[in-house]
Amino acid sequence: MFENRQEAGEALSQKLLKFKGIKGAVVLAIPRGGVVIGKVISNALRVPLGVVYAKKIPAPGQPELAAGARIVRTKKFGKTPEVKGKSVILVDDGIATGETVKAAIKYLRKKKAKKIILAMPVAPKDTLKSLKRLVDEVIVLETPVYFGAVGEFYRDFPQVSDKEVLQCLYETD
Numbered sequence: 001m002f003e004n005r006q007e008a009g010e011a012l013s014q015k016l017l018k019f020k021g022i023k024g025a026v027v028l029a030i031p032r033g034g035v036v037i038g039k040v041i042s043n044a045l046r047v048p049l050g051v052v053y054a055k056k057i058p059a060p061g062q063p064e065l066a067a068g069a070r071i072v073r074t075k076k077f078g079k080t081p082e083v084k085g086k087s088v089i090l091v092d093d094g095i096a097t098g099e100t101v102k103a104a105i106k107y108l109r110k111k112k113a114k115k116i117i118l119a120m121p122v123a124p125k126d127t128l129k130s131l132k133r134l135v136d137e138v139i140v141l142e143t144p145v146y147f148g149a150v151g152e153f154y155r156d157f158p159q160v161s162d163k164e165v166l167q168c169l170y171e172t173d
Contacts, residue, residue, distance in 0.1 A: 009040025032160035033093035094150030
């Protein structure tokens with residue numbers, strides 16, 4: 001269990017140190033919670049931070065469960081950085097079904113990212129199996145067999161506002 005997203009980001013950063021200062025690397029976070037973790041990782045690795053906005057398509061009657069996802073072009077959080085030929089560290093605060101990150105991965109492949117590293121604090125084992133085939137590397141801290149929701153693995157898991165996302169993006173080193 002993680003205290004909060006900051007702590008989870010610090011723990012993930014330790015697993016990603018081999019990418020520290022690598023030219024052509026970028027951290028792309030999935031808003032909103034992923035941006036808090038992405039900021040910590042971006043600062044630790046000294047690589048740029050951006051967002052890839054993949055919007056969840058909720059399952060009927062279950063708004064927290066993703067039935068699918070799609071990439072949304074929005075300027076709300078700034079333009080997604082150029083990824084062609086770059087090593088992309090794709091970050092979220094946790095993965096349940098994997099639909100949101102699948103949409104992001106598909107987008108990054110289409111934009112010709114050289115390498116995609118998927119990094120998150122927690123994801124269920126069965127979801128990880130399908131995601132591992134889509135990326136070059138997966139970094140995950142916890143893979144519980146029984147998984148209800150991402151928030152169950154954090155003591156403090158508040159909603160992240162648009163204002164907080166923008167602060168994270170502007171406060172990266």
